[in-house]
Each structure stands twice: as structure tokens, then as C-alpha cells.
Amino acid sequence: MSITSGSDDKIMSMGCIDSPSAASSGGNVTGSGPLKKGPWTSAEDAILAAYVNKHGEGNWNAVQKHSGLSRCGKSCRLRWANHLRPDLKKGAFTPEEEHHIIELHAKMGNKWARMAAELPGRTDNEIKNYWNTRIKRRQRAGLSIYPPDICLQALNEDQQSQNVSTFSYEDRPSPDLLLSNHFEIPSVEFKNLELNQQLYPQSLLDVSGNSLLVHSPGSFHSNNSSFAMMHPAKRLRESESLHTGLSGSLGDLFPAFNQYQDDACEKLAHSLGFSCAYDHNIHANHPSTSCLLPGSHALLNGNSSSSEPFSWAMKLELPSLQYSDTQVGSCGSPSPLPSRESVDTLIWSPPTEQMQLDCLSSRNSGLLEAVLYESQTLKNSKNSSCQQTPNASLTPDNVVDTLTQNLHRTGWEVYGDPISPLGYSAASVFSVHESISRSSTNEHQSAVTVPGFKIKQEPVDWVSAWDNGKDEVQPQMIFSRPDCLLGSNCYNLNL
DNA sequence: AATCATAGCAACCGCTGAAAC
């Protein structure tokens, strides 16, 4: 649309800030008026269109100078690119386009311009807005973003990429970059991983730091997908946010926790026959703790502005250089001082009680211990109502088998996991089907308590929640990001 | 009918890399 509201009279005093020439050139052709800001009028559109049709695109500051428009070149370019270009496709995205966008986003992250290049007639701005809106919607609904076919696709590609020693950024930015050495992962993280191996089953830890990253392409996804490619200064600057992402998924720093999350979740799901849609809120007060997934693309990728519910997960600010052996240590390491949020993530599912206690006894963690204690307390308070966790003999292999069986069996027909705050772990996505598909109503509300967990299903309209019918037409299982399959959630698949 | 919340969209802003000087 072309807004021609009264706000047109917003005026820039200096032209575009980052367009010195525009500013210094004195604004419009008359040199008398300051540059306008705000919505374009149809008259301005006509002038710009006429100018560009005559002189062609480019040299936008010249447009501003010679067309008589009181707009900076940058603004002209934007207007032309987003609204006046003759090849623009107007109107809502078609389902095909939407699917394509999702695919592209799964591959590229927030590379709007690149995505736009693959969607003829669509602009980066359009795609970006669409995506952000979509994220918001799904976020609100507690749904994840990516449909399963895309997750599978990403999984396949990821596996292929592991089989090929050479790779191209163009083809697969996120995971491949993580394969590269450009990314400065503190080695200590993986030293600690080794330490942790005495605490956790080897089978769960048989993942090197590198492979962990390889399997978690989304761990630093999106904003960080180009991390390795970016300017060193930017890298330095973004390292903080990167580590936010890292720590937003503490599992990357604490792989074992992720693995236990997944494993325990899987076990629970299988043993109880319902989804592992655990509720972080049992440990935290976060109203919306969805998608704190290792490598949660939804989280890191979507524009998680500070006003967004996701922002809490982004608040964890651990300066990149502050990771040290002591800080990144495993369970109970001295003063990791994670934010409460990260601890929430960390602690949602202690592997076993004994393990937890062992861990604590060997390393006094202070805050961590406190949280564990709280968790324990909560757990105990719930124990009376649900004491048993049958089928505890599940081994990782069993889990994998069952998981993969479910993968095929369910045929991806499952709706999104509306309640998994951890972002639709493998367990949740594979088993949520059980509880959902049996329901005769669209609304679910139930709460199941098991030792150490509170599996709570919040009310979600399963039909409308799927993007209010605006998204993929058919209900299907979704993930917050394909890397939920590729990540530590899924590394078992490669055992 | 009024108010509020949300969605959708357009535009702006800051930054970056490449090209030109």
C-alpha cells in the first residue's frame, strides 16, 4: 500500500544520516528544502518512477539530486525496490511462496535479500515482515516454525555435508560455517565435556565439540550464520550475542545437559506415552519459555527484540572472553553464574537424582545448587502424585530406535508441539502425536506430573494455532528449527 | 461506541563491504 497520511510532513533536517553525499548535497534539487521522511505520496512515487524509468536504477543520490524529490537517495532506492519496481508481485504470499520462504529460511537464516533473490517479485522487506509476523504468531501460539519436511531436508543435507569434505557457504551457510575454524569456540568447553564424561553415559557424550556443532547448525544460527564471514570487528562485537545464543542454549556449552534433556525427555515420553512437553515454568517464572532449544533457530533467528517474550533467553550475557574452564565447567562448576534463565534451561531435567547429587557434592555450584535444590524440592512435592517412571530401562539405543521408528510411523502427521518450551525436542515432536491425535477437541489442557517434571499442556487451539490457518494447510508436526533434528537432540540418530 | 491489543506494512536507521578517488 502506499500510505499518504498526514505524517508526510516529517522532515529530515540532515538527509540520510548514512548518506553523507545526500546530506552535503543540500537535499533536493532546489537545494532549499530539507529532505522528507515518512510515507511517500503518490506524487513522489510518480516522480521517482518517471526518473528511474528514464535513467535507470542506481546512482540514487543522483535521483535525489535531479528528480526534484526531497528524499535522500537511500529512501528513493528503498521506495523503488520495495514498491515501484515494475516486476514486483503484489499481494499476499501464496502457499507455495510461504513454503519456499520457510525452506529458504531454514537454509539461510535471516538472509532476506538472498531469499528475495529466490522469490521473484518479492522484496527482502516483504519477506522479512512476513517472517517476523509469522514468528510472532507462532510464538504466541507456542508453536514452532519449521515443518517436518524441512527439518528432514535439513537433516539430510546436514548428513550429506558431513560426508563431503568440501563445502560452500552458499549452499549451506550455517552448519558449514560451524565446521570451519573461523568460529572461535573456546576449547575449554569441550575439555569440560570430557570431564563430564565420567558423569554421563559415554554413549550420550560420544560427541565431540565439533561434531556437536556440526549437528547443531542452528546453534548459532541466523544472526550468527554469517559469523565466520563477517568482519573481525563485527565478529568481536557479535561474539557477545553469539554467546548469548550459545548460552541461550546452554546445552551447547553443557552438551551433556542437552543430551540428558533429550534422553530423559524421550524416556519419559515413551514411558508415559505422551509428549515430553515439559514446562519450564515449573522452574522458572518465565511466562513464555518456548523454544529455548539448543540452537533454537526460532529464538535466535527470529527477530527477538527485547520486547519479545523470547527476550529473556537472550538476556544471558556472557562476554565471549569470559568463558573459562571454571566458568564453563560442567554441572556445578565454580561460578558459571548463569542467569536465572539459563539455569532454568540447564536444570529442567536433571539426569538422575543421584547424578545430580553426585554432581553437586563434587562441585559446589552455589546458584546452580540452589536451583537444583529448588528443582528437587518441587520434584519431591510432586512425587506423591506420580511416583513411577516406567520403562526406565531404556537405553540410548532404544531411544534412538524408538525415535526413528516414530519418525517413520507418525509420518509427520503430528501437529506442532505447542507446549514444549525447550523447543520441540525429539521426544516431544515424536511423541506429542500420541496425546494430540487422540484428542477429540481442539483445545487441550492437561497437566501431568512426574518426578522431576511437570508436563503441562497449555490450552492451544490446534487448528487455529497453526498460524490461524494461514500457514501450512495441513496439520503436521513442526519444529522450531530443523536443527532440532540436527542438534544434540538428534545426534543419537547417528550413533 | 470506546478502548485496547494485535497484525501488517512501510520506512528509517545503523552498519558493512565494495568501488572510486
Add this chain to the structure above:
DNA sequence: AGTTTCAGCGGTTGCTATGAT
């Protein structure tokens, strides 16, 4: 080699329309 200019990208903001209460 260093600086300036330009074009483009991605994140954010602000406005309007619409729906819910």
C-alpha cells in the same frame, strides 16, 4: 594505502487497520 562514497542488508520503529473486549 587510506579515505570517501555508494549501495545494500538486516534490525527496528512507527503508523494504520482490524478485531476483540
